[in-house]
Amino acid sequence: MKRYPWLWSFLGALAVWLVTIVVVEGRGAGATLTAALNFAVFYVVVGAGQMFVVTTGPGNVDLSIPANIALAGAVAMRVMDGNTLLIPVGIIAAVAVGASIGSVNFLLIYLLRIPPIIATLSSSFIIQSLAIAFGRGLRIRPPEPLADFTTARAFGVPFMTLAALLLTVLLSYVLRESVFGRSVTALGQNARAARLAGIRVNKTRWLTYTLCASLAGLTSVLLAAYSGGASLDMGNQFLLSSIAVVVIGGTSIAGGDANVPGLWGASLFLFLVVTMLNALGVSSGLRQMLTGLIIITIITLSSRRQAT
């Protein structure tokens, strides 16, 4: 268990799924799992970016993700304008919006010498205003093929999930094998040692924040396509959930130790918890409260695990 910290999150997801099945007396167990695989994609892709950021060391968190998703999603829908041929252009536009936001975040951290939390927070204020001004009352539906892609599945496994699986395998490879990935981990373990070892700290930081924000931009397209259009508040839940899946998945919040498989377990867990609470007929207020409590409990328990 100690060697595979991500196992916990999968076991948790499995347990919650089983409880849900018992509650609904076995009806729609497969459908629940398919829905979980579908929704987990959003958590995983956003969470992967946040994981890279968190891994670069204490105090590194991207708080601009919700605003980023709101703006990039609105831009993507405007660029595509419901036109199938413009799908690639729209995706590139959303990722480009994300990449620019990431670069701005890095510049604020670098030039103003302020903690990343404050930098991403202040930029998110401005991005939020841009998103409101740009995306208010936007009623552009995503192009049909894109919307179809986000819901298509074979044998109960959504295509989107397979694509995201590929992406995470790629990111896992980048993290373990590439110079960039190893720099990220080294930076998180000991920034001073990393600097002395000749790692290009600023370049690594810049790439990390750009990668994170680009992945959030990519997610915004998927979210907008899945929910039939971009809305201003579609990114709101991803502030907590992006951090939660990183921590629940076994990545160290203190940095220097990332865990890619755990992202999937944690994302499935997070979605299934909400499903379970819904199946139990819990009111929305109580559901919010329990979600918060579960996350705090898991963080408390995982800190005990790291200590031993």
Place this chain on the structure above:
Amino acid sequence: MTILSRQSLRQRLPRTLRAALPAVALALILIAIFNLQPRARSYFGLNLLLNLSVPIVFATLAQMFVLTIGDLDLSVGGFVSLVACISVTHLTQTPWLGVLMLVGCVVLYGLLGALIAWRQLPAIVVTLGMSFVWFGLAVLVLPSPGGRAPAWLISTMGYRPPLVPLPIIIATLTAIVVFLAFMTTPGGVILRGAGGNANAIARAGWSLMRIRITLYVLAGCMGVISGLTLTGITTSADSNIALRYTLVSIAAAILGGSEFVGGKVSPIGAVLGALTMTLAASFLSFLQISPDWQIGVQGVILIIVLALRALLEWWERHA
């Protein structure tokens, strides 16, 4: 001798300027507003402009107490919303139950500090989780918008003292009281010292656990006052009435000179920062710019002040 004093002046100037930044930012935005709308200069105008700053001042102080120990509280907004919901329901209908619930909220805040200190948890994640707990509780207390604040609260916040508007009196008194209690007393030194150098304080025999609990309880008290004054102004509430306070309180505290390394905070700066953030919102409406840009302008002000601060720090090092 002359060279020495000139040097020390050159070194002192950027530091003084940096300390004056929050006041300068507030003065600039006030002047801009007065120029755009001369009628704002009256008693009535100032009262109207600054009315909503009162709860923001207290939310910012709550954030400042948590920042003191190097933590960041992402649950302030949810907490103030919950207090507001309790205020317009239980506190009006069965006052003793309402008071008991508010005390319970503050105790919970203290326990939160204990949990963070005990397990050495990242405060940002714990408070992010708590923001859902507070919000969920607020929805349970007040499922649909409405309620009515206690009459004494409404009449207190509606009081019109002679000469100086109430928000200015509250802001001034609060700044002075918190400054004296937190910046000049031995207890305050220990609380702030724990943020600056935790090891030194622990070795001197102080319990870091108790210090963190104290700071979180103080933050909880400020959150309660924020929620109560808010409903005194709005008279009714809904469960997401103050959610935006989380970001505004962080921005205002930072604007007011609080830093992230812990230990470096400024109560007077925090109050000035809260006033500036409130006025930034009104400033736009005087320019007849859509409120869409309200939060964006707050972000721009924050970045400008941080940039100036970075510039002055650079100057200080090279002076």
